[in-house]
Amino acid sequence: MMILRIGWRNLWRNRRRTQLTMGAMIFACAMLVFSLGYYDGFLWSLINNATEKENGHVFIALPGYYANPTLEDACPEAISNQIPAVMKAEIKGVCPRLQAYALLSCGTDDENRTQPAQIVAVDYQAELANSKLASDIVTGSFLTGQEREILLGKGLARKIRADIGSEIIFFSSAADGSIASEILLVKGIFSSGENMRDASLAIMNLKAAQQLLVLEDRVHSHRLFLHNPMQAEEIASRLNAGQKSLEATPWQSIFPQIADILKVWLGVQLFTVAIYYAAMALITFNTMYMAFLERMHEFAVMQAIGLTRGLLAMLILCESIIMATASGLIGTAIGACVNLVLFYYPIDLSRWMESITWGGSSIQPILFCVPSLLSNLLPLLAMILLGFAVAALPTWRLYRLKPVEALREG
Amino acid sequence: MSIVLTTDLKRVYESGATEVKAVNGVSLSVEAGEFTVLAGPSGSGKTTLLNLIGGLDRPTNGSVHLDGELLNDKSDDELTRARLFKIGFIFQAYNLVPVLSAYENVQFILQIQGVPDSEHAGRIMPLFEELGLSGLAQRLPGELSGGQQQRVAVARAIIGRPSIILADEPTANLDSESAVSLLNLMHRLNLEQKVTFLFSSHDSKVIDIAQRVISMRDGKVSDDIRKQQ
Ligand SMILES: Nc1ncnc2c1ncn2[C@@H]1O[C@H](COP(=O)(O)OP(=O)(O)O)[C@@H](O)[C@H]1O
Ligand SMILES: [Mg+2]
Numbered sequence: 001m002m003i004l005r006i007g008w009r010n011l012w013r014n015r016r017r018t019q020l021t022m023g024a025m026i027f028a029c030a031m032l033v034f035s036l037g038y039y040d041g042f043l044w045s046l047i048n049n050a051t052e053k054e055n056g057h058v059f060i061a062l063p064g065y066y067a068n069p070t071l072e073d074a075c076p077e078a079i080s081n082q083i084p085a086v087m088k089a090e091i092k093g094v095c096p097r098l099q100a101y102a103l104l105s106c107g108t109d110d111e112n113r114t115q116p117a118q119i120v121a122v123d124y125q126a127e128l129a130n131s132k133l134a135s136d137i138v139t140g141s142f143l144t145g146q147e148r149e150i151l152l153g154k155g156l157a158r159k160i161r162a163d164i165g166s167e168i169i170f171f172s173s174a175a176d177g178s179i180a181s182e183i184l185l186v187k188g189i190f191s192s193g194e195n196m197r198d199a200s201l202a203i204m205n206l207k208a209a210q211q212l213l214v215l216e217d218r219v220h221s222h223r224l225f226l227h228n229p230m231q232a233e234e235i236a237s238r239l240n241a242g243q244k245s246l247e248a249t250p251w252q253s254i255f256p257q258i259a260d261i262l263k264v265w266l267g268v269q270l271f272t273v274a275i276y277y278a279a280m281a282l283i284t285f286n287t288m289y290m291a292f293l294e295r296m297h298e299f300a301v302m303q304a305i306g307l308t309r310g311l312l313a314m315l316i317l318c319e320s321i322i323m324a325t326a327s328g329l330i331g332t333a334i335g336a337c338v339n340l341v342l343f344y345y346p347i348d349l350s351r352w353m354e355s356i357t358w359g360g361s362s363i364q365p366i367l368f369c370v371p372s373l374l375s376n377l378l379p380l381l382a383m384i385l386l387g388f389a390v391a392a393l394p395t396w397r398l399y400r401l402k403p404v405e406a407l408r409e410g
Numbered sequence: 411m412s413i414v415l416t417t418d419l420k421r422v423y424e425s426g427a428t429e430v431k432a433v434n435g436v437s438l439s440v441e442a443g444e445f446t447v448l449a450g451p452s453g454s455g456k457t458t459l460l461n462l463i464g465g466l467d468r469p470t471n472g473s474v475h476l477d478g479e480l481l482n483d484k485s486d487d488e489l490t491r492a493r494l495f496k497i498g499f500i501f502q503a504y505n506l507v508p509v510l511s512a513y514e515n516v517q518f519i520l521q522i523q524g525v526p527d528s529e530h531a532g533r534i535m536p537l538f539e540e541l542g543l544s545g546l547a548q549r550l551p552g553e554l555s556g557g558q559q560q561r562v563a564v565a566r567a568i569i570g571r572p573s574i575i576l577a578d579e580p581t582a583n584l585d586s587e588s589a590v591s592l593l594n595l596m597h598r599l600n601l602e603q604k605v606t607f608l609f610s611s612h613d614s615k616v617i618d619i620a621q622r623v624i625s626m627r628d629g630k631v632s633d634d635i636r637k638q639q
Contacts, residue, residue, distance in 0.1 A: 001521070002510070002514065005510070005514070297505075298505075298508075301501070301505040301507075302507070304464070304466055304493065304499050305494070305519065306490055306491070306493045306494025306522060306523075307490070307494075308487050308490045308491070403466050404466045407501070
């Protein structure tokens with residue numbers, strides 16, 4: 001169609017102006033795609049740091065245990081049979097955990113080297129496969145399944161002046177009321193970036209803890225790790241609907257502040273789109289409108305030779321949409337590439353910034369993006385929509401154009 | 411039947427307190443096959459009259475019939491369609507679409523008229539031949555001389571087989587040699603293809619070629635002479 005051809009060639013008529021306008025549009029679009037990708041990366045890290053490090057996406061325990069954990073409320077370790085087969089596809093893995101409190105002492109010469117600690121006992125193979133617990137090790141190594149291994153948080157190790165290979169006296173009460181004590185060897189020291197946690201947490205093997213605490217074949221909780229964290233609520237409710245002997249709690253209930261962010265996420269994204277494009281529109285709209293006014297005479301001629309206002313409106317729309325779509329596609333491609341690179345090769349900013357603990361998670365000083373379909377499509381679609389909007393005012397002017405007057409002026 | 415029939419046509423411009431009666435009671439008819447010039451000094455109302463006949467402007471008073479149809483009643487879009495099918499316009503400033511080639515400028519009319527693409531070349535090329543434009547079909551207007559551009563404009567005006575061609579000072583931007591050659595070309599189309607022309611001019615060399623001369627003064631027809639062929 002000739003209209004399309006005219007529209008296309010008009011864009012190249014004032015090459016410099018088109019390039020500048022499109023440049024601004026491409027820049028805004030690329031920056032927007034990148035920003036949305038960065039937001040998603042931020043949220044993704046926030047959720048992952050909260051869940052994948054230790055908590056898991058769904059917390060399964062005896063009813064009431066999550067709200068009020070006690071040593072006695074343990075459930076059978078062989079829980080995986082109870083997870084319906086249909087969910088297997090969505091579940092990456094299950095990590096059984098025991099939780100207890102104990103006094104840990106290092107050496108016998110000085111009573112200051114005794115500290116109360118929270119003990120988490122884990123199946124080291126399940127953790128290696130599913131959680132990122134092992135990635136926090138800063139000295140020594142993670143559990144290997146040998147008896148008497150223990151990992152200490154960095155702050156805790158400092159308090160009791162323990163180091164790799166130090167002997168630790170573990171002292172606690174078992175589930176049957178007897179005294180549980182054992183000598184353990186420090187295998188590794190971890191630092192999660194959360195100081196409170198690192199100053200009070202110790203991790204040991206599940207088997208050893210079950211024997212020590214007289215909880216053979218029993219665990220306090222099972223942590224489900226999912227392929228997609230966003231499915232946690234749905235999976236938890238499906239699990240709860242199937243049976244009453246266990247209670248599943250999704251991470252959204254455990255970290256309500258993060259879940260609250262999720263609820264407004266789309267709004268945040270749309271708001272960002274609005275801000276970016278409003279700024280861009282301020283820059284480009286005037287140029288585009290001037291370009292239109294300059295051609296009033298041409299439009300009048302076309303109307304005189306028989307082009308209806310509807311077709312003229314299409315011509316304007318055509319130019320605007322070609323420009324918006326082309327800019328949107330190029331901008332999205334650039335932004336998506338940046339996101340992809342920062343997804344695989346995040347930039348570490350820890351030299352300049354500290355990590356922040358918030359909402360039960362930590363915000364790492366890292367430039368990291370997650371490319372998502374929405375963060376790519378939203379800027380593109382909004383740009384095309386803007387193309388329509390930009391064409392609206394000239395079209396309206398066109399409908400009031402009196403061809404004789406415009407012809408006389410030319 | 412007349413192609414154009416105006417009755418007591420008036421067009422009054424109001425600029426502030428003063429009224430300008432640009433066309434002040436014109437009744438005339440143009441018959442099929444005529445080659446008519448509107449002659450008269452600048453400001454005598456030629457452009458205004460052509461705009462009224464072409465449905466680009468609306469009269470203050472009186473009526474315009476084109477091909478027997480009353481233009482006064484038509485909506486803006488109906489007027490646009492009437493211009494597309496019944497009228498060919500030629501402007502003083504050529505007014506070709508600058509981004510389209512000579513060929514495309516002419517083809518544009520056929521496309522919006524809805525003529526099938528397969529017929530375009532068969533209609534445009536012989537006309538270009540006739541107008542001496544064959545070698546220039548792919549050129550953009552900016553790459554053509556004024557006389558060449560105006561010949562493309564003539565092709566654009568007649569390609570859609572309108573009932574009448576309206577041309578407002580078509581030669582005013584041309585040197586006298588190009589002006590006379592353009593007029594001769596228009597006259598040949600008039601004689602050979604029976605295209606009806608109504609154009610305005612104040613150039614006596616151009617006026618001499620016309621078969622009928624309508625003289626205008628102060629918005630009125632002062633004289634209307636048909637020469638013997
Ligand atoms: N839009 C307008 N507003 C006011 N006066 C106009 C307008 N257009 C034309 N006129 C006046 O109408 C008269 C006739 O103009 P025009 O039709 O252009 O004459 P011509 O084409 O013969 O030179 C002139 O006096 C001109 O100044
Ligand atoms: Mg004039």
